[in-house]
Amino acid sequence: MRSIRRSLLGYLLLLIALAFGGVGALVDRFAVSTMRDREEAEEKRIEQAFDLRRQEAQKKFDADLLAETKALARELQPKFGLLLGLGVGRGPPGPGQNAPPPARPWETSPRTPDPSLRAPENEVQEFRLRLSLLPLGPAPIGWQTVTAATVIDPPPPRGSGRDPGIGLIRPFAAEPYRTLSPAWPAFDAPRAVGRIQEALRKLFEEDDHPGYYQFHLLVSYPGQPGRTAAVVRSARLGQDLPFDPESLKEGSDVEYQHDDVDVPNRGLFRRVVKVAGRPGLFFPVVIPPPSQVVTGRLGSRPPDLFMRVVVQHVRPCTELDDRLASDQQNRDDQLAQVREETRTDLAQLRGRLGLIGGVTFLALVLGGWVFVARGLAPLRKLSDAVSRVSERDFRLPVSGEELGRELAPIHARLNQTLDLLRRAFAREKQAVADISHELRTPIASLLATIDVSLRKPRSPDQYRATLEDCRAIARQLGNLVERIMTLASLDAGTTRTAVVRTDPAELAAECAAVIRPLAEAHGLTFALAVDSPPELDTDPDKLREVLMNLLHNAVEYNRPGGRVDLSARAAGGALVFEVRDTGIGMPPEMQGKIFERFFRADSSRHATGVHAGLGLAIVKEYVGRLNGTVTVESTPDVGSTFRVTFPVAPVSAVQPGDPSPPAGDDRPDPRHRGKPAPAGS
Numbered sequence: 001m002r003s004i005r006r007s008l009l010g011y012l013l014l015l016i017a018l019a020f021g022g023v024g025a026l027v028d029r030f031a032v033s034t035m036r037d038r039e040e041a042e043e044k045r046i047e048q049a050f051d052l053r054r055q056e057a058q059k060k061f062d063a064d065l066l067a068e069t070k071a072l073a074r075e076l077q078p079k080f081g082l083l084l085g086l087g088v089g090r091g092p093p094g095p096g097q098n099a100p101p102p103a104r105p106w107e108t109s110p111r112t113p114d115p116s117l118r119a120p121e122n123e124v125q126e127f128r129l130r131l132s133l134l135p136l137g138p139a140p141i142g143w144q145t146v147t148a149a150t151v152i153d154p155p156p157p158r159g160s161g162r163d164p165g166i167g168l169i170r171p172f173a174a175e176p177y178r179t180l181s182p183a184w185p186a187f188d189a190p191r192a193v194g195r196i197q198e199a200l201r202k203l204f205e206e207d208d209h210p211g212y213y214q215f216h217l218l219v220s221y222p223g224q225p226g227r228t229a230a231v232v233r234s235a236r237l238g239q240d241l242p243f244d245p246e247s248l249k250e251g252s253d254v255e256y257q258h259d260d261v262d263v264p265n266r267g268l269f270r271r272v273v274k275v276a277g278r279p280g281l282f283f284p285v286v287i288p289p290p291s292q293v294v295t296g297r298l299g300s301r302p303p304d305l306f307m308r309v310v311v312q313h314v315r316p317c318t319e320l321d322d323r324l325a326s327d328q329q330n331r332d333d334q335l336a337q338v339r340e341e342t343r344t345d346l347a348q349l350r351g352r353l354g355l356i357g358g359v360t361f362l363a364l365v366l367g368g369w370v371f372v373a374r375g376l377a378p379l380r381k382l383s384d385a386v387s388r389v390s391e392r393d394f395r396l397p398v399s400g401e402e403l404g405r406e407l408a409p410i411h412a413r414l415n416q417t418l419d420l421l422r423r424a425f426a427r428e429k430q431a432v433a434d435i436s437h438e439l440r441t442p443i444a445s446l447l448a449t450i451d452v453s454l455r456k457p458r459s460p461d462q463y464r465a466t467l468e469d470c471r472a473i474a475r476q477l478g479n480l481v482e483r484i485m486t487l488a489s490l491d492a493g494t495t496r497t498a499v500v501r502t503d504p505a506e507l508a509a510e511c512a513a514v515i516r517p518l519a520e521a522h523g524l525t526f527a528l529a530v531d532s533p534p535e536l537d538t539d540p541d542k543l544r545e546v547l548m549n550l551l552h553n554a555v556e557y558n559r560p561g562g563r564v565d566l567s568a569r570a571a572g573g574a575l576v577f578e579v580r581d582t583g584i585g586m587p588p589e590m591q592g593k594i595f596e597r598f599f600r601a602d603s604s605r606h607a608t609g610v611h612a613g614l615g616l617a618i619v620k621e622y623v624g625r626l627n628g629t630v631t632v633e634s635t636p637d638v639g640s641t642f643r644v645t646f647p648v649a650p651v652s653a654v655q656p657g658d659p660s661p662p663a664g665d666d667r668p669d670p671r672h673r674g675k676p677a678p679a680g681s
Helices: 004-084 121-132 143-152 184-206 290-295 317-375 377-387 408-454 460-492 504-521 540-556 603-608 615-625
Strands: 212-220 227-233 256-263 267-274 282-285 305-316 500-502 525-531 536-538 563-571 574-581 629-635 639-647
Touching (some): 004 184, 004 267, 004 282, 004 305, 121 184, 184 212, 184 305, 305 317, 317 377, 377 408, 408 460, 460 615, 500 504, 500 540, 504 525, 504 540, 504 563, 504 574, 536 540, 540 563, 540 615, 615 629
Parallel strands (some): 525 563
Antiparallel strands (some): 212 227, 212 305, 256 267, 267 305, 500 536, 574 639, 629 639
16 A cells, blocks of 8 residues: 655655755856856966966077077178178168169278189189180270270289288289270179188088078179079078068168078978168178289279178077977966866865765655654544544544644545434434334234234125225335335436436326326316426436326325316426425425435324325435436425426436446336326325
8 A cells, every 4th residue: 555654755855856956956057167167267377377488488589589690690790891801891772772882992991802702713714715705706805995994903003012912013014904804793793702602601610600590692783783692501401591582672670570481391490580780781892803813902993793691590499399398388287287176176066965965865864754754643643533433423533623724624524424424324224213113003004904803703794894904004015115115226226217208298198197086086176287398308207206206295285175286398498397286385494304215294194104205205316317306395384386397408318326227128118108107106
């Protein structure tokens, strides 16, 4: 059997579990959101700190690279000037000029250039060969050529002593000018740039200069823009770095340019390019004729070309990455630690929530069992009170106030049920007593009649009269037993109801034909009034018995010279039968009891045995089973009116509570069709 305590506790715990689950889910969601926000804020702080350190490292890296580039530029200026035989390098061209003005004797300190820059003998011989072939051309070279060569490369004045290293004084006539030509600078310039490039490369390689550097040698001729003629780079680079000449445009005030350059097969480099500022890496270059090249004299002639050096210095970005490796590892460790702390805190929070929820749920299970038991105490009290009810005492030994508001309706309903049971028991007892009383009188009369006839010999006529009296008494006993059996059958639910289409006018006429002689025998007037009643689906036999019982009572309880009326009419969608008499009537307090079994309004008539108080009880049962209602209106010493009402709508062939008739028995019995019930039924 299912336990109410367990059910209530289970429902309560289920509700609490759902509530705990919902609250836990909300708390978990809030905690996860809060911890995620904290984690994101901490990660953002760590990333910002790392970005700050990276920016600082980047600035220091760029500053170091810039310092190295400046040092390289400062180192390049004297070396390159010494290599070219110059004192101090000249500054960049002025605004609007493609090249600087020619160097003057007081602006430079003439020195002997590096021997590696001298033209080799084979190139001199090649030039002389070309020069000797000039007279064979279409325009012979004469004094015009000699004059041009003299202007470009004038001979040194006699006794000037400008060649202290050699100590030779060449007279003007001693040097034949056929060895000179204004085409010598154009012939030797590209070769001279190559010799300068090689000399500069060896110069820095001999110094074993560290780092990654590259020099762009930009050559410009007087009146012409400069262009890249040669590149000197560190052997570590492995290939030339790109260079944008647009950075040298006039009007730029940027001294050093920082950018990143991607070197194939070498990776990304951070670069600093010196494009302007001090020191100025702008040098005039003189291409001396062969005689001066051989003797080593430069003289004071103007430069044949100008050379500008663009310094590039780079460092691999991997160096910056190496500097940041420890910071990056520290950042990654901090991020991993923050995430691990978040997971740990979240796991601890969930564990605590689970532990608190589990302990609380266990406490609720234990406490709930006790409190539910206390809450169900009124049920136990009610159960104990119901167990004390017996057939001798139908009272509940507990009040509704003691059970609480929820059980008060149950207590009231139980009291009503027990009161109905008490009344039913009382009726059964009274019924047994009434039946015994009703049967005792006719039986005593029957025995008395037989005893009187047996006291002495009687004549045949006397015996016949005695037998007739005995038969009348037996008929009364039979009617009484039949009515008792009818009520018993109704109580047991074995009475069948055969519903057929019935004509109320015809049925009322049949009842009138039976009751009219009886009424006239009692000195009464009988009248039938039928107002075109509609047909009715009902059991004609039971309806006939209802009307006959009401008509018999109207005759029996009437006064001499009285009147009995039977009417059938339609009223408001219903069929109404009325039986009206002018008899003794009854007070209002009896009108609610006349349908009870064995109740008689006139106790002076009980000796006849026919009026045992069962007729109206049978009428009420039949009318209820036919889905109708019966009411009474009565006034003492005026008369009574019994009104039976049936709905016109069809009703079910078998009413609730009636057993289903056996197969083949649902048709109306033709023996009762149109036949009245026996008088006194």
